[in-house]
Amino acid sequence: MTDDDTNPTGDSAQLRASLGRYGVWSIALRSEDPDRRDELADAAAELEELGFGTLWLGGSSSVRNAVPIVGATSRVTVGTSIQSIWQHEAADAAREFTELDATHPGRFLLGLGVAHAQNTEQYRRPYSSLVAYLDALDAAGVPAHRRVLAAIGPRSLKLAADRAAGTIPYLVTPEYTAEARRTLGETALLAPEFKVVLETDPSVARGLARTSLAPYLQMPNYTNNFQRLGFTEDDFTAGGSDRLIDALYAWGGDDRVRDRLEEFHTAGADHVAVQVVSDASREDLPRDAWRRLAGLLLPAA
Template sequence: MSDTAAPLKETVGRYGVWNAGLRAEDPARRGEIAEAAAELEELGFGAAWLGSSSAPRQALPLLEATSTLTVGTSIQSIWQYEAEESAAAFHEVDAAHPGRFVLGLGVSHAKLAEHYRRPYSALVAYLDALDAAKVPAERRVLAALGPKTLELSRDRAAGAIPYLVTPEHTARAREILGAEPLLAPEFKVVLEEDPERARAIARDVLAMYLTLPNYTNNFLRLGFTEDDVRGGGSDRLIDAVFAWGDEDRVRARIEEFRTAGADHVALQVVTGTGDHDELPREQWRRLAAVLS
């Protein structure tokens, strides 16, 4: 890593885009992804977060197509790659594009990871191995929800990238992290003004996450009830974890995270098409206009 690399808080800016399609490795899509990355940079987004279980090599098309955009994994599951393999990939990408790649790590979920066991201890051991391989703490972030992992984000990483959270969670996370570490929550946006349609689109997406105890337990800690996390989520829960409505409402919801203590908000546009690898470039343009 370049010794002169700017602090992560400065390079990611206030807003970024979270998208699973940006990590696609189909050679036929490489040009499309490069064009999308270049446009995101032009639109003023400071970071692109490779959604789902992503890897450092998948950042290369975006980094090669841009000059200032920070690209991060959100997240790389610690169960999918050995720490030594992850470290080697980090160093390869960072050598080609110094200071522009950030390794986002997380423990995934018991239902999704075959070898899931003692996740906190496994994450600590993974960070120990990254330290031994000289992956700098200031270029890695953790997908932290609970207090212990947020403390780990503070002590062993550059900060936290919590997924599927509320401004109230952000405020609690900031208290644990303190002032200096990066706090960059993900937040979902539905650019739809009709409440019934917006909530239906959101509920289709949220239903899958509500089968994963890591998320439902976090919602319960935040004061939601068992009824809120059933049936795809109550309107109360939907309205807390998605921004929808007109431009003023969407902007205000995003700014709630900043007011609560977020340095950066990773925005995931939800379109309702069901295409998980979609690159919603028209919606990104609309969102950039809202934020400007």
């Protein structure tokens, strides 16, 4: 047993350093199309060279999706955001984690969540099911500091602090981040996702954001959290009010986008996973946008 195994504070500091201040969140990076493997490998290698600390495989991703991305890079952290507990048995997740960690030690972070009732017929007693899943991972030897939870509500946040390295909340604001930090305490990881629309025209930017947001407004996990933040049912109509859109998306010129992202760090985030929203297909890799963001956010770039 190493010192880090008995020192949660040391684990936390090491994890923060490995993630960096900013990462990229992308559904396109988790494609299972074998014909795209070279394209994805090249994009992942460039993101690493640009200086992003973590590549988050968006949507319903898995350890298997991470294997080629980890293999195409040498130092960047790769995480799932998220792997659904309903779609992957805990024993399989533990075995795949152990195999990947054996070949690329310390490079992979297992992001887990209960997803949404609309997405699976198995959805029931989500909190208890997640606790049981974590118990199984413990028994299989998956370290708590190498997994994170897609936690949003207060009860789940406390679970993320107690049974994982921390949380990777999705569709949240700096105000939420400040409250989550108070709930988590100082040592747990807080790594929210935030969406960026690189458009300066308000109508165009908000239009793209509304198209992106519309499916999430059908999911109570998110709308309940928005209401805890002070939004009302009126904010959920017609694809989202301007007030809601402007809270959940960064858009505008470079300075405005940078300032919005930095608000999360001021509020207590350790890391921000940046998702580019555009009119391109979800399968497209927004490499020009990633390069632009690297210039804005990463001094070394």
